[in-house]
Amino acid sequence: MTERIALRTENLTKRYGGVVALAGVDVSIRPGEVTALLGENGAGKSTFVACCSGARAPDDGAIHLDGVEQRFRSPHAAAAAGVAVVHQEPQMLEDQTVAQNVNVAMLAGGGRQVLSRTRVEALAGDQLASLGLAHALDPAQPIRRLSGAQRQLVEIARALVIEPKVLFLDEPNASLGDEETELLFGVVGRLRSRGVAVVLISHRLRDVYRIAERVVIMRDGSKVADGSVDEYPIDAAIGLMGGRPRRRDAAAVPAAACESPRRAEPVPEPVLELRGISGRGFSDVDLVIRPGEIVGMAGLVGAGRTEIAHGVIGAAPLRGGEVLVEGVPRRLRSPGDAIRHGIVYVAEDRKDAVFYDKSIAFNVRASLLGPRRVGSGRPRERAVGRLVATLAGRLSVKAPSLEADAASLSGGNQQKLLFARAVSVEPKLLILDEPTHGVDIGTRHEIHGLIRQLAADGMAVWVISSELDEILDLATRIVVVRLGRIETEVTAGHDPIPILAAAMGAATADQGTS
Numbered sequence: 219m220t221e222r223i224a225l226r227t228e229n230l231t232k233r234y235g236g237v238v239a240l241a242g243v244d245v246s247i248r249p250g251e252v253t254a255l256l257g258e259n260g261a262g263k264s265t266f267v268a269c270c271s272g273a274r275a276p277d278d279g280a281i282h283l284d285g286v287e288q289r290f291r292s293p294h295a296a297a298a299a300g301v302a303v304v305h306q307e308p309q310m311l312e313d314q315t316v317a318q319n320v321n322v323a324m325l326a327g328g329g330r331q332v333l334s335r336t337r338v339e340a341l342a343g344d345q346l347a348s349l350g351l352a353h354a355l356d357p358a359q360p361i362r363r364l365s366g367a368q369r370q371l372v373e374i375a376r377a378l379v380i381e382p383k384v385l386f387l388d389e390p391n392a393s394l395g396d397e398e399t400e401l402l403f404g405v406v407g408r409l410r411s412r413g414v415a416v417v418l419i420s421h422r423l424r425d426v427y428r429i430a431e432r433v434v435i436m437r438d439g440s441k442v443a444d445g446s447v448d449e450y451p452i453d454a455a456i457g458l459m460g461g462r463p464r465r466r467d468a469a470a471v472p473a474a475a476c477e478s479p480r481r482a483e484p485v486p487e488p489v490l491e492l493r494g495i496s497g498r499g500f501s502d503v504d505l506v507i508r509p510g511e512i513v514g515m516a517g518l519v520g521a522g523r524t525e526i527a528h529g530v531i532g533a534a535p536l537r538g539g540e541v542l543v544e545g546v547p548r549r550l551r552s553p554g555d556a557i558r559h560g561i562v563y564v565a566e567d568r569k570d571a572v573f574y575d576k577s578i579a580f581n582v583r584a585s586l587l588g589p590r591r592v593g594s595g596r597p598r599e600r601a602v603g604r605l606v607a608t609l610a611g612r613l614s615v616k617a618p619s620l621e622a623d624a625a626s627l628s629g630g631n632q633q634k635l636l637f638a639r640a641v642s643v644e645p646k647l648l649i650l651d652e653p654t655h656g657v658d659i660g661t662r663h664e665i666h667g668l669i670r671q672l673a674a675d676g677m678a679v680w681v682i683s684s685e686l687d688e689i690l691d692l693a694t695r696i697v698v699v700r701l702g703r704i705e706t707e708v709t710a711g712h713d714p715i716p717i718l719a720a721a722m723g724a725a726t727a728d729q730g731t732s
């Protein structure tokens with residue numbers, strides 16, 4: 219009996235100028251299975267998805283869907299044939315509701331236009347319920363009020379209205395907390411049992427290995443391995459992806475950086491002190507961050523962590539309380555104002571921060587022209603050189619040249635660019651919201667190493683992350699935000715897991731009833 223194959227590529231090839239993004243890739247994806255597509259940043263995963271889903275035309279090779287060769291002229295044509303994609307950065311109608319956004323997808327998929335708002339909400343509600351998402355999303359909520367995780371779930375609901383044969387999920391869990399990842403995997407499990415071929419791209423390998431049956435491993439545009447997860451366990455996959463030795467973070471940093479900050483020395487003056495600040499989505503928040511500390515902010519997605527950071531840097535209004543920067547009360551009016559006071563925030567959503575139509579070099583220089591450099595006129599070439607060296611070396615950003623558009627960088631490489639750009643401003647306080655979102659495992663170690671080194675050199679760092687592992691790995695002190703308030707605080711060295719689990723678990727129960 220011949221095995222059923224949902225999607226098969228043969229010699230799939232794609233070049234961007236001199237860059238070979240796909241070098242003759244042969245892959246078979248089976249129905250009713252979850253296949254993980256793995257590879258470091260820039261390996262060619264997104265390009266593979268783009269070619270299979272009509273977003274890019276391959277230069278060579280063939281794509282077969284259920285045994286029939288296809289030449290998709292557009293994503294719409296691919297969707298009509300049964301190929302759906304959930305993208306890393308969902309594009310949605312921001313002012314419309316969840317229901318309207320799902321409805322638009324239904325219309326695009328050939329559904330009938332529905333004019334009544336209650337009917338639109340009921341249809342979207344049915345769609346969400348069939349995916350087990352009825353409790354996670356309210357069809358009447360406007361998109362702009364949703365967290366990154368909730369938007370991902372809406373995007374998945376939209377992709378599924380066409381009842382695809384093949385579903386590509388490109389980094390769907392990059393910004394999801396543990397709870398939301400479970401929700402997502404619940405949806406994936408349902409799709410698998412309906413016979414959908416699911417292709418999952420994710421750098422969170424431990425999550426991936428919980429759900430995938432098969433792996434396809436890519437490196438530099440080529441497939442280097444393909445088989446069951448038993449044949450290629452995590453460590454083997456990591457080796458195949460990079461061929462780069464996996465360095466322990468601690469080895470990359472001076473030993474002092476791994477200790478709690480400056481225990482024996484006098485306690486330095488806080489860089490930032492929040493006294494009972496309130497704003498939309500949070501209230502009565504007290505927090506002190508001193509030089510050399512890495513404060514990890516944990517909590518469920520939607521708990522209010524990003525909102526607190528936005529309130530501090532002036533991206534959203536504060537309703538009350540006081541912000542002190544180096545002991546002086548300040549009301550920061552905008553992120554630019556925050557930079558002038560030595561506070562740089564790196565957003566979770568890179569769409570807002572990358573100048574896509576400008577060159578990589580422009581993006582790098584943009585920060586060096588920032589307020590702290592104004593006095594020196596032109597950005598100092600040495601500083602540019604240092605930054606570029608960091609990008610190319612420690613963060614291994616793959617780019618054809620510095621003059622290429624930032625849009626030509628893979629998603630993970632854009633994230634690295636933003637990190638390096640923020641660091642180059644030499645802030646007193648660096649606020650990182652999901653700093654390794656979409657970044658491969660080797661680079662994640664490098665970024666963590668750099669964060670520790672910066673703290674060891676005296677920078678204060680505030681890390682917001684949905685990954686408890688990341689917080690436990692990095693932070694010298696951990697605060698947990700729950701329902702917009704700081705719920706609990708623990709110092710590294712104590713066993714924080716029971717405390718964190720209690721705070722986060724309690725939050726789930728409360729949120730469910732409110």
Ligand SMILES: Nc1ncnc2c1ncn2[C@@H]1O[C@H](COP(=O)(O)OP(=O)(O)OP(=O)(O)O)[C@@H](O)[C@H]1O
Pocket residue numbers: 234235237238239257258259260261262263264265266616617618625626627628629630631656658
């Ligand atoms: N529009 C483009 N123009 C030029 N080069 C591009 C373009 N899109 C992608 N590339 C290059 O093709 C290669 C593969 O990129 P791709 O986005 O497919 O990688 P990826 O494996 O999805 O990475 P990530 O994990 O960071 O998302 C990279 O070297 C990238 O810089």
